[in-house]
Amino acid sequence: MRLVMDKTDALTVAAERLFDTNGYTATGMDRLTQAAGMSSRTLYKHVGSKAALMGRVLAKRDRRFMQSIELQSVDALFSAIEDWIRTEGARGCLFLRSLAETGGETPEIAAAVTAHKTAFQERIHKIVAADLGHEDPVLADQILVLAEGATHAAVYRGVAAVSAARFAAGLLVDARR
Amino acid sequence: MRLVMDKTDALTVAAERLFDTNGYTATGMDRLTQAAGMSSRTLYKHVGSKAALMGRVLAKRDRRFMQSIELQSVDALFSAIEDWIRTEGARGCLFLRSLAETGGETPEIAAAVTAHKTAFQERIHKIVAADLGHEDPVLADQILVLAEGATHAAVYRGVAAVSAARFAAGLLVDARR
């Protein structure tokens, strides 16, 4: 485990913030090099291209988000989503946004999004199974929709959207217990 | 009522398609003029700027979407969302996407998104009230989250996401009846 961030990590962190708040296409390489304190030559030697940088950003975000939802109950899931939104803000899912921004035609981005959403679905299935004591794919699909809805309704409704999702999820889980 | 589309309408239709499938920032004005069969001079005389064009596109999409959900039951709402996705595809809400793409800093877009989401929320409250026979803001918030979730989960789960939302919505409505 590294105790300090090297320059490449710092670049990824800075890039995630810029892409998230300003959009992938609208963020220029000069803003990225400047924010990372790195020359463009070094940036290109390390990551190869803007699309590859976004691939790293999304892979890292996937790890970070997935770690924050290593949970055993549906209620804890929505609590974690609320925490995430409180600290990170709510601008909609960065994965879906960057996929749509690029028309699904940037391979590094498309691959990262598929990997993340597959992992996210599987995680929700596991959380539902742990909560209920058995698998329930039907309920898991409902919880997935609520989680995605909380993330996106929060853009204009704030954490109230997550509270509504959490309460609804509780009712749906109880209906299946 | 006009029976044929004039050139400005054709431009808005073409622009909606291009912005929706390729993203707002990634779509250049030359692709727009070409798709609309219109010189750039005429385009600028009519709409003023790219941001203003997007404002028109979003205003028109708002009207079209809102007309498609003039309904009196929650079940019919999700049926309409499923129809919409079957004919239009699912790339996530164009309003939220263009807002995020521009960092919320393009006035024409920010205004159109606020107007749309306010109207959307109000419509869901009305649909819930019509279905239940009385107002229920708590249920309406839950339905809003499910609708937003269906829209975005459908990007990778297809219409199955809408079916899951529809079924969950039925349970939540029954719990309040």
Place this chain on the structure above:
DNA sequence: GACAATGTAAAACGATCGTTTTACATTGTC
């Protein structure tokens, strides 16, 4: 302390961005 590796700053690449202008043709109206 030689030297390869790795970094920097800055210019340059060709392409494309949104927008305006030029020069002219087509249209609709009195």
Place this chain on the structure above:
DNA sequence: GACAATGTAAAACGATCGTTTTACATTGTC
């Protein structure tokens, strides 16, 4: 049929895009 309005095609505006190159400084290793 004169003439203002409205259209076109195409060049041009300055800015910026992602990426590469040049010329040189700093670093780490034997």
